[in-house]
Each structure stands twice: as structure tokens, then as C-alpha cells.
Amino acid sequence: MTGFEYKVVPAPMRGLKAKGVKGTPARFANALQSVMNELGAEGWEYQRTDTLPVEERQGLTGKSTSFQNMLVFRRAIEIDDTDTGPVAALIEDQTQVEETVETPLPSPDHIEGEAAGAAQQTAETSAEPVVEDEAPQAQDRVEETLQAPFAFPWNNRVTAQNSKKSADDDHVAAE
Numbered sequence: 613m614t615g616f617e618y619k620v621v622p623a624p625m626r627g628l629k630a631k632g633v634k635g636t637p638a639r640f641a642n643a644l645q646s647v648m649n650e651l652g653a654e655g656w657e658y659q660r661t662d663t664l665p666v667e668e669r670q671g672l673t674g675k676s677t678s679f680q681n682m683l684v685f686r687r688a689i690e691i692d693d694t695d696t697g698p699v700a701a702l703i704e705d706q707t708q709v710e711e712t713v714e715t716p717l718p719s720p721d722h723i724e725g726e727a728a729g730a731a732q733q734t735a736e737t738s739a740e741p742v743v744e745d746e747a748p749q750a751q752d753r754v755e756e757t758l759q760a761p762f763a764f765p766w767n768n769r770v771t772a773q774n775s776k777k778s779a780d781d782d783h784v785a786a787e
Contacts (some may be wrong), residue, residue, distance in 0.1 A: 619656055621647065623681035647683065656685035660719040 624646020628646055648658055662682050670676045 616686045619685045655687045659684040
């Protein structure tokens with residue numbers, strides 16, 4: 613099986629002097645040509661040039677973004693099929709994507725009905741008598757919990773502004 617190997621090198625920043633090459637554009641083209649010819653002799657095929665952002669340090673804590681031009685090359689390589697077997701088995705097959713169906717949460721009435729049905733079924737199958745009041749008590753506790761007021765802990769924190777406001781309110785109330 614045939615695969616590809618890639619090599620990315622920075623594009624030349626300055627031109628390359630040569631006999632008979634005059635001017636900045638010609639020198640730059642010469643530098644680019646020499647890089648491409650060197651890699652082409654090694655079997656690398658030119659693909660494209662990409663301009664990518666690079667974050668650089670500036671001073672002690674500063675950062676700045678600059679852009680670098682990169683030359684992308686590739687060459688064909690032979691891949692042994694026996695080497696890719698275990699790796700291919702680890703890769704998840706994403707050709708068939710299952711749709712996830714959201715199931716609605718059961719209503720409290722539905723839960724109460726199931727709890728009563730489960731209590732009745734348990735009473736029928738066990739020899740011990742089941743207290744019928746346990747399911748309604750549990751349901752009452754759930755409803756109380758859901759209806760209880762909830763305050764976020766960070767709303768109760770005392771800050772400098774809150775303490776100043778409360779001190780001002782106390783001073784106004786005292787007058």
C-alpha cells in the first residue's frame with residue numbers, strides 16, 4: 613500500500629546571490645528555486661506554500677503574533693499492510709453515526725404510579741407486608757426538595773461593598 617510522508621520547511625526570508633541574478637525579486641526566486649531543487653533531488657514533491665500564525669515572546673511577558681511562510685513537500689512511501697492492522701482496529705469506524713434520541717424525563721405522576729406499581733409487585737412477591745405510606749412519603753420529600761428555595765453560596769459572601777452598604781444602612785436606620 614502507498615502512503616505519503618510530508619516535510620515542511622520555512623520559506624527563505626532573503627534572496628540568494630548568484631552569478632547573473634540581479635534585483636531583489638530575482639534573488640528571492642533563486643533562493644526559493646534552490647530550496648525546491650535540493651528537496652526535489654531527495655524525492656520530495658512540492659505541494660503548496662502556507663502562511664501560518666506564530667506566537668512569539670516579546671520582552672519578558674509580552675507576546676506578539678507574526679506570520680511565517682512554510683513550504684510543504686511530500687513523497688510516496690510504501691506502507692506494509694501488516695503494520696497498520698492493529699492501528700486500524702483501534703480507529704473507530706465513523707461511517708455509521710448513530711442518532712441519539714433524547715428521552716423526556718418522566719413526570720412526577722408517572723414516577724408515583726411506577727412507585728406504587730413496584731410497591732404492589734414487591735408486596736405480592738415477598739412474604740413480609742409492605743407499608744403503603746413509604747412511597748408517598750418519599751414523593752413528598754422529593755417535592756419539598758424541588759420547591760425549596762436555593763441560594764447560591766457566592767450570593768452570601770460579604771464583600772467590602774456589601775459591608776459598606778450594610779454599615780450605611782445601619783447608620784441611616786439609627787438616625
